Amino acid sequence: MCILWRFIASIIKHTWYLLNFIREFFLNLFFILLILIGISLYFQFEKKTTNSTNSALLIDLSGIIIDKPIMNDKLLEWSRELLRSSSAHLQENSLFEVVEKIRQAKTDNDITGIVLSLNNFIGTDLSSLQYIGNALHEFRKSNKPIYAISDSYNQMQYYLASFANKIYLSPQGSVGLKGFSSNILYYKSLLNNLKITTHIFRVGSYKSAVEPMIRDDMSSKAREANSHWIKGLWQNYLIEVASNRNLSKEQLFPNMATDIISKLQAVNGNLAQYALDHKLVDKLASRSTIEAELTDIFGWNKENKDFNFISIYNYRIKEKLQQNNQIAVILINGTIIDGLQIPGSVGGDTAVAQIRQARLDPKIKAVILRVNSPGGSVNASEVIRSELVALRATGKPLVVSMGGIAASGGYWISTPANYIIANPSTLTGSIGIFGVINTIDKSLESIGIHTDGVATSPLANVTTIKALPPEFSQIMQMNIGYNYQTFINLVATARHKTPKQVDQIAQGRVWMGSDAKNNNLVDQLGNFDDAVKKTAELANLNDYELHWFIDHNSLSNMILNQISISVEAILPTPLFIIITMIKEKINSFNQFNDPQNCYALCLACGDLH
Structure with a gap:
């Protein structure tokens, strides 16, 4: 019997070695192939980018x-x-x-x-x-x-x-x-049907990030705030485009849809002719x-x-001579999460490492923090903010350049700046805090599964498969309130206001950049170029170069990502939409990783069509 088992073990062992050899052989072959393809493409690209005059x-x-x-x-x-x-x-x-x-x-x-x-x-x-x-x-x-x-x-x-x-x-x-719209999915009824209990903890009358889980429609407060900024963005669009085309806003886009319909009827519904006739x-x-x-x-x-x-993909940017005087540009792009960065998000630890590098590098004389984020984890936001405070303590100027969105946690991390510049169409503010915990105790009970056990205290008995203990809920709400007050105090100190004055423009309300300037939440309306000029001015720099902190993805990761994209691209449209929605939900779950379940996040800010 021992001889038989040894024989079987020997076969398994040698089979395993063979499989390992085959795996390593093909991986190495694939790696060599990638290198050869990369070299070939590099020389093809170098040859291709030489363009003629005119x-x-x-x-x-x-x-x-x-x-x-x-x-x-x-x-x-x-x-x-x-x-x-x-x-x-x-x-x-x-x-x-x-x-x-x-x-x-x-x-x-x-x-x-x-x-x-x-x-x-x-x-x-x-x-x-x-x-x-x-x-x-x-x-x-x-x-x-x-x-x-x-x-x-x-x-x-x-x-x-x-x-x-x-x-x-x-x-x-x-x-x-057609105009702009912002639509959000609401799934209170779905959660009720699934018997999932949603526990909400929040501060802020306008903090609508949790509404999809507790309502089936938009609240009046959220509708008021969102209507204000979405109409403002549309007016900005119309004014600029009409000016470019030497038209009035009304000529570009009539106030009444019936006017468009009547003008279309005059050209028998020919949209192209309508566009030509109306310049x-x-x-x-x-x-x-x-x-x-x-x-x-x-x-x-x-x-x-x-x-x-x-x-434009083959047009090469000419390399510039490196200078000792550098202005670092650190990009905060996406939802702020705890830990290291994942694609589409800002990892608190990753951002801190970049800020620390800029703080310790003697060549870097100042920093531009480019914020294009709806916020996220309170813990990660505070980790980033603390490192920015350490940067400022070195005497290096810090200027925040706000992109399309710099709200909630995106504004939290902006508070240490010497100067904040926002675009008139930036969505910012949303100063509020919330927490969400879902439990499935009722879902399990509906199919005959019950949970019971023992614990040394009610606080030790917190789990998604049981109802939340009321003691834990009280602590959670107090922590949310504390973090909101912290947020208010940070803004008050940074913007030279009283906490009461900040609270009046906070409560989770979203502001356009132009409104934020009127409310003294930002210092200037402008774009990234204005931020560069201001940073150089604060650092007393005449000659300088921008040092971009860019994450470099590997070639293998790029190929795997591109293969995934290519597969998705050939899917039927309905299936692609479903898969995209599932991926977005999975990504959103990954982004909710604050250790205390506290979030400064504006979910409505980025959903514009």
Whole structure:
């Protein structure tokens, strides 16, 4: 019997060794293949990016624009070459790289114009659009023309197109001006049906982040606050686009939907003709006609069999000489969570490490904290804020540049700044705290499962499978109240107000940047460029360079991520929507990891269409 068992064990052992060998062999082979592909793509890219004179910079953006993409620019270019993904709507682009390339093209003698090819551009927040718009306006003022081309334009696409000298539209296309909306899913009834008990702890009349779990509709307080800022954003949009097109707001978008309908009836429902007649576009033309006109302007490229252009993805940013005087730019992009960073979020420990590095580096003379976050964990927010206080204690100036959103925890971490600059369309404030704990005791009871046991105290008996002890609920609510008061006091100290004055504009209410300036929550209205100027002024720097703290993803992670994106892109639309919603919910659960279940988070701020 022993001999038999030894024989069986020997077979299992050698089989295991063989499987390990095969696994390691193929992993090494895959790794070598990646290296060879990377080298090949690098040289192809180097060759491809040499462009001729009299070229257009083709801004053929795919996907969305954010402050801090998961993949850096080089890996994104390689992924396009390697996988040829059709998932354009899932790509991420760096706001600051797009703007820098436009500004470099302005003084590049080889670039004689810009072509905005916007079919695959999905959008971004309004403040980011405005920052890109500033760069396009500067380019146009250099007497280089801009042309916009698209089969149709959504609102984000049309905002950028409005900066063009000439806007082309397909004869079957449209300009989709509709207005802004913000919609949230409410699932109180679902939780009731599942017999899940939601325990809510909050401070702030306007703190609507928990409403989806306790209501089936929007509260009057939330409706009041959200209506105010969403109407303000739409007015900002209309004013800027109308100015670009030399129209009034009413000409661009009539106040009454019935006016649009009557004007459409006059052209038999032809949306393209409506856009042309009302000067939303300059010409209706097919793709071949547009190509012929752009060829007359920029010349013909025999190799590419198209007009002369270089894609913004292949247009290289020229390297600059490093200087000893540096201004660090630290990007806080996404929900703030405890621990290390995961894609789409800001890890408290990761951010602290970057701030500490900037604090200890003698070359870094000042710091810009770029905040584009709805907030998140109170604990992580405080960890980041404390490290920023240590930075300021060294005498290095700290300026906060607010992006599209800098609310709740995003505002918490902004309080140590010497100076805060927000865009007029920034969503900020939302000074409030909440906590959420769900228990499934009733769900289990409904299917015949009961929980019982012993504990040394009621506080030791906290579990999701039992009802929360009332003693724990009291402690939780007191802790929420304490953290809210802490938040109020931090803001009061930073903004030279009394806690009572801050409380009057707090209570979880969301403010637009222009309102925040009126309420003294920010110091200046402006964009990232204004933040750079202010930082250099505070640090007494004439010559300096920006030192960007960028996370670099590995090539293997990039490929795995891109393969996932490519698979999702070929799914049927209904299935893709379901999978996306599930992924978003899983990610949101990962983001709720505060050790005390306390959150300074604005969930409504980012849901704008």
